[in-house]
Amino acid sequence: MAFELPPLPYDYDALEPHIDEQTMRVHHDKHHQAYVDNANAALEGTPLADKPVEHVLTNLETLPDDKQAAVRNNAGGHVNHSLFWEIMGPDGGGEPSGRLADAINDLWGGLDELKKAMNDNGVKRFGSGWTWLVHDGTGLALYSTPNQDSPLLNDDFAILGIDVWEHAYYLKYQNRRPDYLEAWWSVVNWDAVAKNFDRAVAELGAPAT
Ligand code: MN
Numbered sequence: 300m301a302f303e304l305p306p307l308p309y310d311y312d313a314l315e316p317h318i319d320e321q322t323m324r325v326h327h328d329k330h331h332q333a334y335v336d337n338a339n340a341a342l343e344g345t346p347l348a349d350k351p352v353e354h355v356l357t358n359l360e361t362l363p364d365d366k367q368a369a370v371r372n373n374a375g376g377h378v379n380h381s382l383f384w385e386i387m388g389p390d391g392g393g394e395p396s397g398r399l400a401d402a403i404n405d406l407w408g409g410l411d412e413l414k415k416a417m418n419d420n421g422v423k424r425f426g427s428g429w430t431w432l433v434h435d436g437t438g439l440a441l442y443s444t445p446n447q448d449s450p451l452l453n454d455d456f457a458i459l460g461i462d463v464w465e466h467a468y469y470l471k472y473q474n475r476r477p478d479y480l481e482a483w484w485s486v487v488n489w490d491a492v493a494k495n496f497d498r499a500v501a502e503l504g505a506p507a508t
Contacts, residue, residue, distance in 0.1 A: 300349055301339040302377050304332050305384065313389035317482040319471045327384065330466055334376030334447070341369035352378045356451040375447035379429060383462055386495070388488035395489040399496045402506055406439055416441050418480040421463040430480075432459040432492075434499035438506035456499040459492050 307327050312320035338355075342348045345362055347355045347370070355374045359367050394410055395403065407413045413432070421430035424443040433440050433455040443463075444450070450457040461483055468479035500506070 301342075302335045302352065302374070304328075304335050305381055307384055309389050314387060314391075314486045317485045318387070318468075322466075322468065322470045325470075326462075326466060327380075331376070331380040334373045334380065338370060338373035338377050341366050341373060352381075353451055356449050357454065359452075371452070372447050375449040375452075378449050378451065379447055379457075379460060379462070382457055382460055382495075386459055386488050386491045387486045388491070389486075391486040391488050392484060393489060395493055397493060398500070399489070399493045402439055402496070406506075413441075414484055417459075417461065418477065421461055421480050422477050424463055427464040429460045429462055431455075431457060431461075433457055434496075434503050434506060436503050456495075456503060458495040458499055459487070 304327075307323070311323040311327070314323060338352075342355065345366060347358060347362060350358075352374050355370060356378065359371055362370055394400065400410075403410055403413050407416065417430050417432065420441060420443040424430065424445065426445065428443050428445045428448070430443045431441065431450055433442070433450045433453075435453070435455045439458070440455070444452075450460075461480065463476060463480070468476065472479040472482075
């Protein structure tokens with residue numbers, strides 16, 4: 300089945316005042332829809348059409364050369380945004396608990412340090428991209444990617460990713476990406492992030508500390 304836009308799991312205004320309703324409408328209904336439509340168009344008639352997005356992004360080299368960039372960008376945009384909506388929520392913020400909290404404390408010394416490092420990676424990403432917390436097969440790692448490059452391209456499991464494209468924040472924050480990143484942690488859904496962490500551990504093993 301071709302990719303489909305997943306419904307936003309809360310109202311467009313649910314993340315106010317940190318992320319405004321208009322941004323959410325345009326971001327979900329227009330930008331994410333465009334990634335879905337463009338990915339489907341690029342994949343049509345190829346052996347990867349109707350394959351899961353994870354399979355598509357880890358097998359890009361099997362596509363014709365003239366399709367690879369469009370699929371990398373748009374299937375990447377689809378999988379990245381599908382994760383992004385899920386890890387935000389109206390009752391967000393606070394702190395993680397359980398194994399995820401333990402892993403963060405072991406590796407970074409605390410949540411504030413993790414936030415600082417992720418925000419710093421996001422601020423330093425020139426142009427458009429994402430700042431990530433991933434499981435890289437041996438442990439948890441932080442990095443940013445350009446454009447819509449997914450951690451799947453590195454064979455990594457995305458646990459938490461923050462969109463730093465201007466379309467994610469410009470209406471409310473204009474050029475102030477650091478202010479957006481600071482505010483973003485007020486909408487993070489730690490339960491959803493913890494589920495991603497648990498899935499990563501199930502697939503790749505407990506992270507080394
Ligand atoms: Mn986006």
